[in-house]
Amino acid sequence: MDEYVRxxxxxxxxxxxKFVTVVIDVFSKEYLRKPNNEDIAKLLAYGERRGFPSILGSIDCMHWKWKNCPVAWKGQYCGHIHEPTIILEAVASYNLWIWHAFFGLPRSNNDINVLEQSHIFNDLVEGRAPAVHYSINGHNYTMRYYLADGIYPKWVTFVKTIPAPQGQKQKLFATTQEVYRKDFEHAFEVLQARITIVCGPARFFHLETLQKIMKACIILHNMIVEDEQDDNEVGVRTYVI
Structure with missing residues (x-):
């Protein structure tokens, strides 16, 4: 930075x-929003074509290495590995848009611990989530759901793969679920490719600063996704921040 911008x-x-604070203040309402009715209609229509009616996306957790983690905190931020990391729980859709982001818990938590502290199901618990009705194999359902891996609990809001599929039908379902569940990993990989600050270890000392940086990066990522949707494709551009 010293040689480039003097x-x-x-x-x-x-x-x-200051930059990340302004990005959050100005753009978070639009680009870090919950899906509105128009967004939900698009997600449901695409999910129907994929064979997963009423799906809202894929949920998973990723980790950001924290190089300058305070020594007193390293125990909880390292977990069973030697490098401290911070957990990001997020939901991504087929077009790589990130609809939900909960960032800041230490590595010692697993995905279930993170889920218990996140706000992803607040609307559902408070009765503000729009109702849906669909039928699969003769069973009626009224809740939207996310694709998840095996660690998540057996809730109707999660559709997980079959650990040991038997028969062609179960094998097809397991393969399809695992393929579409990669939407989150693809979104995070594209986020890292576009914005280099989240590609390497975090260098700030204060967790509040890192939370703002991650939130601002997700907002910028969603802005790029929206811009590139006009061409019906999501490319990869690199922005040095």
């Missing part, structure tokens, strides 16, 4: 903090 390290860091 400013000192302190000024560069302060500028980054």
């Amino acid at each position: 400013i000192g390290e302190t000024t560069a860091l302060e500028s980054l903090k």
